[in-house]
Amino acid sequence: MFYDALGSLVGQAGLALGERDARGSQDARDARELRQIGLLLRRARGVWPLLFETLDAESRVLEGTLDELDRAFEAQGLRPVDRSAETAPLDRYRDLERAIDRALERLLERADEEWSTTARRALRARLAEAAQVQGRLTDAMLAIR
Amino acid sequence: MTEHSSDDDASHAGPEWAGLAAFLGREVEAIDGPVEIVASERPLGGASWETFFVDYRVDRGANRRVVIRRAPATGPMAPYEVAKDAMLFAVLADSDVPVPGLLAWTEDASIFERPFLVASWVEGEAPDLSQVERWPRWQENRVGLGEEMIRCLAALQRVRWQATDLASVLGGAGDARTCARRVVDRYLEPLFHDAKRLDVGVPIWREIGAWLRESAPDLAEDELVIVHGDYRFGNLIWQDDEIVAVLDWERALLGGPMQDLGFLCMPLSRRRQPEIMGKVLSFDELARAFEKESGRAIDFAQLQYYAVLWQFLEGVNTTRALLQERAPMILSGVLVQPNLIARQTLELIDHVESGRSIL
Numbered sequence: 001m002f003y004d005a006l007g008s009l010v011g012q013a014g015l016a017l018g019e020r021d022a023r024g025s026q027d028a029r030d031a032r033e034l035r036q037i038g039l040l041l042r043r044a045r046g047v048w049p050l051l052f053e054t055l056d057a058e059s060r061v062l063e064g065t066l067d068e069l070d071r072a073f074e075a076q077g078l079r080p081v082d083r084s085a086e087t088a089p090l091d092r093y094r095d096l097e098r099a100i101d102r103a104l105e106r107l108l109e110r111a112d113e114e115w116s117t118t119a120r121r122a123l124r125a126r127l128a129e130a131a132q133v134q135g136r137l138t139d140a141m142l143a144i145r
Numbered sequence: 146m147t148e149h150s151s152d153d154d155a156s157h158a159g160p161e162w163a164g165l166a167a168f169l170g171r172e173v174e175a176i177d178g179p180v181e182i183v184a185s186e187r188p189l190g191g192a193s194w195e196t197f198f199v200d201y202r203v204d205r206g207a208n209r210r211v212v213i214r215r216a217p218a219t220g221p222m223a224p225y226e227v228a229k230d231a232m233l234f235a236v237l238a239d240s241d242v243p244v245p246g247l248l249a250w251t252e253d254a255s256i257f258e259r260p261f262l263v264a265s266w267v268e269g270e271a272p273d274l275s276q277v278e279r280w281p282r283w284q285e286n287r288v289g290l291g292e293e294m295i296r297c298l299a300a301l302q303r304v305r306w307q308a309t310d311l312a313s314v315l316g317g318a319g320d321a322r323t324c325a326r327r328v329v330d331r332y333l334e335p336l337f338h339d340a341k342r343l344d345v346g347v348p349i350w351r352e353i354g355a356w357l358r359e360s361a362p363d364l365a366e367d368e369l370v371i372v373h374g375d376y377r378f379g380n381l382i383w384q385d386d387e388i389v390a391v392l393d394w395e396r397a398l399l400g401g402p403m404q405d406l407g408f409l410c411m412p413l414s415r416r417r418q419p420e421i422m423g424k425v426l427s428f429d430e431l432a433r434a435f436e437k438e439s440g441r442a443i444d445f446a447q448l449q450y451y452a453v454l455w456q457f458l459e460g461v462n463t464t465r466a467l468l469q470e471r472a473p474m475i476l477s478g479v480l481v482q483p484n485l486i487a488r489q490t491l492e493l494i495d496h497v498e499s500g501r502s503i504l
Contacts (some may be wrong), residue, residue, distance in 0.1 A: 001345060001347075001464065001467055001468075001481070001483065002480065002484060004345075004469075005467040005468075005480055006480060007474065008467075008470075009467075009472075009477075009479070009480055012471055012472060012475055013475050015471070016475050029187075029189060029191060029474070032189060032474070033474050033475050036474070036475050036476050036477050037475050039477040039479070040475065040477035043477060043480075053179055072376060094344075094345065094346070096346075097346030097347075097348065098344070098345065098346040098348060099346070100348045101340075101346030101347060101348040101351060102346075104149075104348050104351050104352055104355075105351070108355055109352075111355065111359070120355075120356075121498065122350060123348075123352065124356075124491055124494060124495070125495075127348060127349050127352065127487075127491060128488065128491035128492065128495070131349070131487045131488045131491060132488060134213065134484050135485070135488050136483055137484075138480075138481040138484040138485055141477075141480065141481050142485070144479055
């Protein structure tokens with residue numbers, strides 16, 4: 001979600017600046033938003049060189065997560081996780097998140113079975129790993145003030 | 146230390162201000178006509194309820210200041226129920242928990258655009274959480290301020306909510322597990338709705354929500370206490386080292402005695418100073434103060450659970466903020482919060498699952 005949201009927020013910032021120009025006023029609320037837009041843009045610039053390799057690295061962790069989930073389902077004689085064949089980086093990332101979410105719904109339907117508990121514990125570890133990868137970007141952003 | 150957006154030059158001539166002036170005259174001053182509104186300000190803090198500081202006078206007399214809390218048109222904590230604040234203020238007025246005086250309230254949206262309440266103005270300082278380290282009182286007596294916060298929290302936990310109708314505005318009663326599951330579902334349902342609408346996956350929050358539903362502590366209804374839900378600097382008004390008002394009760398609910406402590410101890414509250422809970426006390430200082438003021442022992446497992454719960458609620462809220470097509474205000478921090486909170490929360494769950502007494 002981070003990668004899409006970055007584009008969305010930059011776009012919203014552009015709209016807000018346009019409206020501010022049309023309104024012509026500057027109260028404390030406007031001034032705060034202007035500072036925040038400046039910070040957002042500096043942070044976006046600051047992580048830009050890391051953005052694409054991080055997206056790829058996080059997607060690879062999520063692919064591995066789906067592989068693990070497949071093995072867990074197959075061991076129970078259940079069908080594997082549905083995947084798409086998307087190759088465009090952002091589309092692939094979105095599809096991976098959706099596929100893991102759907103797989104988790106299936107695990108939760110069997111929450112009282114031990115294999116499901118085990119699979120969810122492993123899933124949490126993989127989601128934490130993916131979050132750590134994305135964390136390289138968010139930590140770099142937080143360091144820019 | 147609180148930024149304000151001043152509206153002193155506005156005419157206050159719009160129909161909503163006329164409605165408010167008439168309401169203040171009738172319900173607060175008990176006069177036949179409207180009061181004269183002479184100024185208003187909007188503090189910048191707070192992302193949900195709309196707060197106005199309103200100065201008015203009657204018959205050219207001295208100015209009187211009140212605080213108006215108006216329900217927003219929409220927001221992550223919807224529905225916004227003015228009756229909740231009104232009942233809490235009324236009940237807590239008879240307790241050792243300081244709250245602003247409730248002057249009037251209405252759910253009639255025709256008066257001032259949306260339901261609102263009128264509370265007395267409380268003199269004092271309300272340093273914002275993000276800037277508290279610059280507050281001279283904090284620099285001089287951080288531990289003393291922390292002990293005062295715990296004293297006040299213990300007073301809140303002594304309120305016998307069972308003898309009032311508060312459960313009806315605090316989400317309902319039940320045992321701790323029921324209350325925890327209720328709040329998890331209340332946050333997850335709109336997230337799932339947004340995620341489905343936008344066709345995005347939210348596996349981290351789905352899994353943490355499921356874990357919270359399964360792991361809730363086992364406490365009987367009678368052991369539950371009133372939980373403030375946002376107990377921190379920014380929501381407290383101070384005179385010297387004393388809390389003179391606790392504000393912003395919109396997240397209040399019934400829960401375990403460790404629940405508000407979990408808020409103070411959650412990793413998000415101490416990112417810059419991991420050893421300081423709620424920006425005031427070390428864990429040992431907090432535990433000592435709480436045990437002295439409340440007579441209760443710290444239950445570390447429950448504390449961990451409730452820290453996870455608060456992290457989850459913050460994570461869901463910030464994720465929903467990211468899913469908005471147009472935010473009411475652009476805030477750069479919104480972009481990084483879901484990931485930061487997710488990392489902290491998954492690590493904390495791992496501590497719990499592994500039996501580690503780490504927050």
